Amino acid sequence: MSDAPVLLVTGGSRGIGAAVCRLAASQGWRVAVNYAANAAAAESVVSEIKSKGGDAIAIQGDVGNAADIAAMFQAVDRHFGRLDGMVNNAGIVDQPQRVDEMSVERIERMMRINITGSILCAAEAVRRMSTRHGGKGGAIVNISSMAVIIGSPSQYVDYAASKAAIDTFTIGLAREVATEGVRVNAIRPGIIDTDIHASGGLPDRARDMASSIPMQRPGTAAEVADAVLYLLSSNSSYVTGAIMNVSGGR
Numbered sequence: 001m002s003d004a005p006v007l008l009v010t011g012g013s014r015g016i017g018a019a020v021c022r023l024a025a026s027q028g029w030r031v032a033v034n035y036a037a038n039a040a041a042a043e044s045v046v047s048e049i050k051s052k053g054g055d056a057i058a059i060q061g062d063v064g065n066a067a068d069i070a071a072m073f074q075a076v077d078r079h080f081g082r083l084d085g086m087v088n089n090a091g092i093v094d095q096p097q098r099v100d101e102m103s104v105e106r107i108e109r110m111m112r113i114n115i116t117g118s119i120l121c122a123a124e125a126v127r128r129m130s131t132r133h134g135g136k137g138g139a140i141v142n143i144s145s146m147a148v149i150i151g152s153p154s155q156y157v158d159y160a161a162s163k164a165a166i167d168t169f170t171i172g173l174a175r176e177v178a179t180e181g182v183r184v185n186a187i188r189p190g191i192i193d194t195d196i197h198a199s200g201g202l203p204d205r206a207r208d209m210a211s212s213i214p215m216q217r218p219g220t221a222a223e224v225a226d227a228v229l230y231l232l233s234s235n236s237s238y239v240t241g242a243i244m245n246v247s248g249g250r
Contacts, residue, residue, distance in 0.1 A: 002055065006080040007232065008032040008073070010063050010121055011090030013042035015194035016143065019221035020087055020228050021045050025054035027229060032076050034090065036062045063090045063117030064109070073124040083135075085232045086125040088118040088142040088166075096155040107158050114162035115169075118142060122173060122184070130180040137181025139232045142170050143224075146190040146247045163188075167243055174241030183240040185231045190247025193218040214249030 007024050011017040013035035021031045022045065031049060033056055035042035042058035049056040057079055061072035076083055091114045094106055122140055129138030144167050147160035167186060174184035191209050210217050227246045230236055 002030065004028055004030050004055070005084035006030045006032065006076065006082050007085040007087065008034065008059075008076055008083060008125070009087045009089055010034045010061075010072075010117075011036070012087075013038050013045055013058075016189065016192065016221045016224045016228075017087070017089040018045050019225035020089065021056065022049065023222070023225040023229050024085075024232070025049040025056060026052070027233075029085070029232075030055040030080060032056070032072075032080070033058045034061055034063075034072055036060070036090070063121060064113040066120055069117065069120045069124060073121075073128070077128075083125060083128040084138045086121065086129075086138070086140050087228060087232075088121055088140065090117065091143065091162075093156050093159050098154055099157050102158060110158045110162050111165075114159070115165045118166060119169060122169075126173075126177055126180075126182060129182050130177055132177075132180045135181065138183075139236075140173070140182065140184045141228050141231045142166050142184070142186040143228075144170070144186045144188045144243060146188050146245060146250055148188060150250075170243060171241045178240055183231075183236070185236070185239060185241065186243045187224060187227050187231070188243055188245045188247065189219065189224050190245070190250040191218045192221060192224060194221055212250070213247075217248065219246060219248055 007029040009017050009021050012021045012033035025031050033042045033045050046056040046058050059075045061068040127133050129135040145163040148164045152160040170186040224246050
């Protein structure tokens with residue numbers, strides 16, 4: 001069995017998640033590509049990694065479902081027999097709305113996927129990586145958002161609030177497992193040119209907001225992936241509880 005480290009990326013079939021999977025594989029990680037529904041997209045990422053000599057598998061699982069999360073990590077156990085890193089990337093936005101227009105169902109779904117799912121995934125990762133549980137250590141990177149700072153008024157205040165919870169969770173968990181060989185950090189992407197904007201009903205949002213960004217352009221998924229891989233690597237061995245903005249100065 002290979003001694004190469006193993007990384008699980010939730011929402012790894014597209015956008016930032018897919019960029020993280022590709023870059024991690026190029027740096028020697030074996031990769032578990034999680035997806036919720038689009039099996040073809042996940043298999044495309046896996047095929048690309050394998051075509052370049054890497055090792056990857058696709059694992060279906062909805063992070064809004066606790067049973068799916070447990071099954072996802074069990075699949076990693078069966079296939080790789082270890083876990084060294086985990087990226088909490090899966091998340092959702094919704095159609096632009098004011099808070100006083102939002103339904104209970106929308107808010108509950110947002111929090112279940114973006115907060116509860118991320119916490120449950122991190123817990124599973126800690127059970128496998130923490131020295132307290134017999135693990136050999138590892139790293140968790142949570143994907144937050146610059147929406148935490150801006151608040152996303154009249155668009156996604158619920159999304160911004162969910163990501164603010166991720167920031168606080170990152171700091172708390174980092175301190176909780178700091179002596180157990182597990183580092184926990186977060187990335188706050190700014191306006192990144194991915195299809196998440198289309199899923200929120202604003203397919204041209206990245207282009208349209210370029211003028212509001214100090215660098216006058218949206219970022220790319222690859223630029224976020226570079227930061228994620230730094231936080232997963234031994235180059236950041238003394239970094240935990242940190243939240244890094246990747247936002248073009250926004």
